[in-house]
Amino acid sequence: MKNIHGESFDIRLEEESSTVLFKGALRLCGTEDYAPILDMLKETLASPAMPIVLDLRELDFLNSSGITMLSRFVMEARDHPGIDVQVLASEAIPWHARSLRNLQRLMPSLSIRLT
């Protein structure tokens, strides 16, 4: 298990289930600041236990630089044949229904479970 945490967020990689759990509010300053998180996401591509799960159900806020970071990961996953990506999202968090569909436009096979 690996962790990245900051003042307002916590991100945990569970390697055995290829799950990355996000909590809190992520508003880092740009590409450079998001690089360690993107690297953590990319680790799931190395030895995927299918599917790769991004659990965003407790991620209350993500700025557009963070959305770009997720887009980059999805584009990377798209280029790996046979990779399945599931996003767990919450109806109670407004940005999930509004912005996550953009990831599906990048990778039509990506599934979003909004609960």
Place this chain on the structure above:
Amino acid sequence: MMMSEPLDNYGERAGKCEYLTLAFSPTSAPLRSRWRNNGLSADFLGDYVTTFLPANGTLPAFKRRQNEVKHAVTYIANELLENAMKYHQPDVEIPIRIHLELASDHIKVSVSNGVSVVQAGRYRAFVEHLREGDVDDLLLRQQEESARSTESTMSSLGLLTMISDYEAQLDWRFDIHPTHLESMTVTTIAILPLKGVPGASA
């Protein structure tokens, strides 16, 4: 100078409405050290505006609407502030301002900052590009390009998501500084229609 856009109904503050302005002194302190203030300010504006929303409908519907409006204002204010802080010209005494107005059918969030005339020209070219293109296509293209992106691509993604994901209308003003003729104040204005907010009856 105001770049024209069919936002006349919203262009200026209409008579009686709730409003709030925050002004930040221009500073040479590193961007990273004051970055968290963008989030603090955006959260404050998002929370502040909910005080004035009329309590229409059932309690769960009202709570949902409050949550939607709070989030949309927070997202838009945060993106506009992040851009203003990144691109503000530090050596000119122009404060960075964020202004919020609540009307019965829309919320206006505008942010202004100082830029050089050259930067203003680049931003204007981007604004024209944005007005002429299809927002969903631009957004998809910008996301694809983000793999080799620069920070300016990232900043435009913020504006594109406001339009695409929050149905915001954007407008811009470019004003020449009264004493520093090589500087301009750029104001980016986002109008959030309350009709587009799920659960809103306004």
